[in-house]
Amino acid sequence: MINYMDDLQLAELEHDVQQHGKPDLSFFETYYPKLSRSPEIQKTYALISKIARSNATVLIQGETGTGKELIAGAIQAQSLRAQQIYVTVNCAALPEHLLESELFGHERGAFTGAVSSHVGKFEQADGGTLFLDEIGDMHPSTQAKILRVLQEQAFVRVGGQRTIHVDVRIIAATNKELWEEMESGRFRADLYYRLNVVTLHVPPLRERPEDILILADYFRRKFAAEIKKVVGDLDEETRQLLSHHAWPGNIRELRNLIERAVLVVNPNHEITAKDLALTGKDYFAAGGRDRRREERRGPNLHTLNLEELEKTAITIALQRSKWVQKDAAALLGISARALNYKIAMHKISHSTWRKNAVPEP
Template sequence: MALVLVVDDEESVCEFLTEVLEDAGYRVQTAQDGPRALELISQNPPDAVLLDIRMPELDGMQVMDRIQQQDNRLPVILMTAFGTTEMAIQAMKAGAFDYIIKPFNLDELVLTVKKAVTMRQLAMEVEALREGRTPEPLSMETMIGQSPAMQAVYKNIGRVAASNVTVLIQGESGTGKELVARAIHNNSSRRDGPFIKINCAAIPENLMESELFGHEKGAFTGAGARKPGKFELAHRGTIFLDEIGELSLATQAKLLRVLQEKEFERVGGTEIIRVDVRILAATNKDLEHCVQEGTFREDLYFRLKVVTIWLPPLRERMEDVPVLARAFLQKYSREQNKSVTDFSPEAMALLMQYGWPGNVRELRNVCEQAVVLTRGPVILPEDLPHSLRFPQHAIKENFIKPGMTLKEIVADVERQVILKTLQEHNWNRTATARALGLNRRSLYAKMKEHGLLS
């Protein structure tokens, strides 16, 4: 998720732009003067800067000049309430990416930021290719969803990415836990270091220690040469321990030592290996219940869950189904060299009625199959699996009525989600807004739109 730095001496402007940009899917940092902005840029370079021209101490033109000395590829969008032709020309000649005038046209503002971020990410990708590195996929391309639940996930990623804190990612199978781990890594100071994934459920217990910590030559039958483990390979980067709930108690004890001491020995070795690694872990299990059952160490559990990010199942963010489905449709249509453009209203209605026990992974597989099977440019109900046309996992409230448009279906889902959350929080708007990842103003607007203010 891209990071935007907003620099303005007016706190209200910073707060307003933070709200607008977070709603558009960006992480946001703010500064109210030039020196603080330069400090933030040196600590954690953003993907774009929104910079007010008229500020005390250092004005925007001076700050932009210093930014360009630090990183001349960082796009700077200048803002001012005093727009003149001369100022615009001066700004663009000085190297500004663009120039916008207050009061803002919000659509234009968001579009300008999007263009700047895209340019920055493409420049980083080109640089990676020149240096022989494989660039990571753009995080905004891989994490899809604008529902309040996903906006809350994005914000949590933004809050933890810049630190080295251990993060536990929880959610059902198929919800996208690895994507969250990659987004944290890609938006951290370790982004240029390795991202090493290990699936703890896929490796036999007798090989797990060797996989994690490596082994020396002759350590066991078949160990013909020294082999570095995943922790060693992840030095100065991030290691992602997927399905960590499957680790044995013996391996958990060794992992705890790495978390505490940042050191280990290879299997069959005596040399102490010290590493600088950030640990991210994921599970679809209730680890607290596993602790109570004695299958997971309590001390390791508390070490891992310094910060927890919970990924909602797809059935709890049904408003994201259309955008996810169309993204997968575009991807697989391109891969299959076909010109499939959309779903028929009837096919989309079936997607919206289904309960998605396999979550986003199941939706992706359904879309791939539909693209392969369809004979025309539009996905029809007969292109979808039998399980969707005759579902055992239909959502409980069959709210889709004949003749409803997709917009009406999505609006009805949104109304149900908001109403259910209000009821769960005894109609406390502050608590409801927090649970949905909204601010109070946005919640009020949606309640008014859906007739929930009475």
């Protein structure tokens, strides 16, 4: 197989692995831009290094697991504030009232349970960088307050009077399409435009398939080095499977899959399809949870023969709708009459159907 990492200093990789903390960040910053074959990724990196050294607010958008947190860290690490404090807060993790106090702090007695005053994340990040993760999940009232800090670099603690001035660089991330959130009224337009000074769109893994095997090989080496196990390459079938998987969980999913494969593969052996926990294929027909996930995602195309695909789609739709033809037709986006015709054509039958049953309109 093509050995993607041959031209890299593997010693450096091993060094990364030994460094506790952020091993991925180093790979991500040092190697990935050089290794990636995706023009989108190249563009993203070029932009990262251009904007890192400014104080501009950065918004990172991308599906779950695409590496937004890593990019935020990389921007901070390359910024003029690299040596200053880096504070991160997950806006989705806290209920509304706690989030405000978490961000802006509170005075003693501000609310029941506020027995002492609390310094919020904005104050903690003074002089440095604040990473607001999952910003698309924020309540409108918090959005209004964030907008004010962004505009004035000033805020008031919950239950407080005094205006506190800070100097904070903001990096925000979301896996929602913020434009759509704004259009539908869930995200404030003024905050959207304020955040949207520099936006990085991280493409999902399925849109950069040229990078799948590069990353897979990196994770294989990384996890093998971590547990000091000699692990062979990915065999041909495995590489085919990885290349054609849809990766709804993006790089996180790939990472977890390879970590597991490295654990279960026999030492000194190649990684084979059975070492992967990918579902959908016959030999992966295990795990109920994975199968449910697979169902949501839709079937893997085992053939391109349209007639066979149609029969498969109809059968799956019928199974999901408990063999009620009317519901299955709705799932398939065709009329009940058309479904009935196709059922006869494909000779599909089920014990719960009366002989010659005609679906209700």
